[in-house]
Amino acid sequence: MRLAYAPCGIFERNYMMKMNFYNSMSRSKEAFKPLKDNHVRMYTCGPTVYNFAHIGNFRAYTFEDILRRVIKFNGYGITQVMNLTDVDDKTIRGALEQGVPLKHFTAPFIASFFDDLRILNIEPAEVYPAATDHIPEMIALIQKLFDKNLAYKSDDGSVYFSVAKLPSYGKLANLDRTKLRAGSRVSHDEYEKESYGDFALWKGWDANDGDVAWDAPWGKGRPGWHLECSAMAMKYLGASFDLHTGGIDNLFPHHENEIAQSEGATGEPYVQLWMHCAHLRVNGEKMSKSLGNFFTLRDLTDKGWSGREIRYVLINGHYRQPLNFTFDALDAARVSLARVDECIDALSAMAAPGEQALPEWAQRAQLAFSAAVNDDLNLPEAFAALFNLVREANSALSASALAPAAASAVLELLASFDTVLGVIHFGRKSQCAEIPAEIQSLVDARATARTEKNWAESDRIRDLLAAQGWSIRDSKDGQRLKKL
Numbered sequence: 001m002r003l004a005y006a007p008c009g010i011f012e013r014n015y016m017m018k019m020n021f022y023n024s025m026s027r028s029k030e031a032f033k034p035l036k037d038n039h040v041r042m043y044t045c046g047p048t049v050y051n052f053a054h055i056g057n058f059r060a061y062t063f064e065d066i067l068r069r070v071i072k073f074n075g076y077g078i079t080q081v082m083n084l085t086d087v088d089d090k091t092i093r094g095a096l097e098q099g100v101p102l103k104h105f106t107a108p109f110i111a112s113f114f115d116d117l118r119i120l121n122i123e124p125a126e127v128y129p130a131a132t133d134h135i136p137e138m139i140a141l142i143q144k145l146f147d148k149n150l151a152y153k154s155d156d157g158s159v160y161f162s163v164a165k166l167p168s169y170g171k172l173a174n175l176d177r178t179k180l181r182a183g184s185r186v187s188h189d190e191y192e193k194e195s196y197g198d199f200a201l202w203k204g205w206d207a208n209d210g211d212v213a214w215d216a217p218w219g220k221g222r223p224g225w226h227l228e229c230s231a232m233a234m235k236y237l238g239a240s241f242d243l244h245t246g247g248i249d250n251l252f253p254h255h256e257n258e259i260a261q262s263e264g265a266t267g268e269p270y271v272q273l274w275m276h277c278a279h280l281r282v283n284g285e286k287m288s289k290s291l292g293n294f295f296t297l298r299d300l301t302d303k304g305w306s307g308r309e310i311r312y313v314l315i316n317g318h319y320r321q322p323l324n325f326t327f328d329a330l331d332a333a334r335v336s337l338a339r340v341d342e343c344i345d346a347l348s349a350m351a352a353p354g355e356q357a358l359p360e361w362a363q364r365a366q367l368a369f370s371a372a373v374n375d376d377l378n379l380p381e382a383f384a385a386l387f388n389l390v391r392e393a394n395s396a397l398s399a400s401a402l403a404p405a406a407a408s409a410v411l412e413l414l415a416s417f418d419t420v421l422g423v424i425h426f427g428r429k430s431q432c433a434e435i436p437a438e439i440q441s442l443v444d445a446r447a448t449a450r451t452e453k454n455w456a457e458s459d460r461i462r463d464l465l466a467a468q469g470w471s472i473r474d475s476k477d478g479q480r481l482k483k484l
């Protein structure tokens with residue numbers, strides 16, 4: 001009897017292999033190991049929930065998902081924190097425009113963000129702290145900065161960080177400190193390197209904030225965006241933790257300012273290794289809400305693209321290289337994934353349990369895959385290992401040179417690759433139960449045509465099925481139907 005394939009995880013061993021990641025601080029690849037107990041603590045800057053996230057944002061979140069999965073692939077534990085920025089200039093403006101309370105305004109964007117994560121098969125983080133639930137921690141952090149003489153109150157009721165008083169300020173973004181103009185201040189959350197100066201920790205209330213305000217010892221107002229992340233990261237991960245990530249636009253001023261606030265307050269190194277992904281672009285420009293050149297996930301799923309096809313496009317490039325978004329890339333993803341699906345189907349059809357070592361070509365793919373993902377998440381190389389494996393498996397299958405137990409071992413290896421990639425579909429045979437009745441009757445009619453050697457009718461029905469989004473393949477075991 002042939003068994004339906006179900007991955008049982010024999011390759012999910014504790015490799016504890018050597019991982020090298022590019023550190024944006026040292027601007028070089030470094031060997032990475034968690035600071036404590038083989039358990040990685042990672043902070044990933046999350047969405048500002050004033051709109052639906054676009055797929056550029058999801059490039060950052062899929063990069064972080066791959067990072068998380070690679071860490072687990074190597075046998076380490078992980079605590080990942082991803083914040084929800086639910087109070088800042090943009091969320092307040094949106095709530096005022098709609099005339100609703102801030103929480104009402106942000107709630108649907110938070111819900112849709114979590115839906116999108118599921119569609120893209122992004123593993124959930126352990127903690128999703130919302131900024132508005134952590135105001136006391138933020139006030140306490142500002143208090144510490146006052147105590148250390150790094151914070152001061154300005155005339156407008158805001159509180160600023162004094163960058164001149166922290167000699168290490170600028171180390172992440174490599175700022176030219178000689179360009180600092182004494183006393184210059186920036187009240188916006190985002191600004192260029194050239195105009196850096198003292199930045200806002202707390203924004204004193206004004207009429208533009210409507211009823212969004214909290215009381216603090218230095219006056220009514222709200223936290224600055226940079227401060228939110230410092231306070232929440234240290235609450236959940238401690239004063240010093242392993243990894244901090246985001247899109248490259250987060251590097252300055254957001255992450256530079258986080259370092260200043262956290263190290264200024266604790267005197268300890270904030271983060272061991274910083275990682276940033278390059279942007280998703282459209283026609284050479286950053287995909288962004290302000291440029292209006294963006295697609296949300298819904299825009300693409302409404303056009304018929306699946307979550308895994310979109311995920312494939314987002315992860316199939318080196319995270320430090322800009323990635324140009326095109327519909328051709330989605331087409332190519334569909335074709336590539338269909339190749340993997342067909343190989344999985346063919347392997348599953350003959351796989352049977354048993355003791356069998358991996359064929360030599362599969363062992364090579366296994367080594368190549370691990371080496372690639374551990375070399376600063378080199379996914380182009382990892383996909384090359386996957387497709388080499390698929391090619392070799394297909395040749396072994398067509399030469400009838402694969403024992404059932406070896407087919408099973410190759411499937412297990414593919415399943416272990418997919419713990420990182422998250423794009424392979426296993427066990428699709430069980431989905432046959434969902435074949436609509438009209439499709440099934442076409443398949444039956446085609447089977448009858450074939451037994452009657454009516455090839456013209458068989459081809460006609462195959463085209464009819466294709467027009468309805470189903471492909472059919474003939475094998476010695478009969479017809480094999482697949483949803484396209």
Ligand code: AMP
Pocket residue numbers: 045046047048049056057058059060245246247248249250277278279280281286287288
């Ligand atoms: P935001 O909601 O604007 O704070 O952005 C959330 C995350 O998405 C941050 O890590 C940004 O750096 C990242 N991000 C925004 N636009 C892009 C893009 N076009 N490509 C890659 N990452 C992006």
Ligand code: ZN
Pocket residue numbers: 044045046229254
């Ligand atoms: Zn952040």
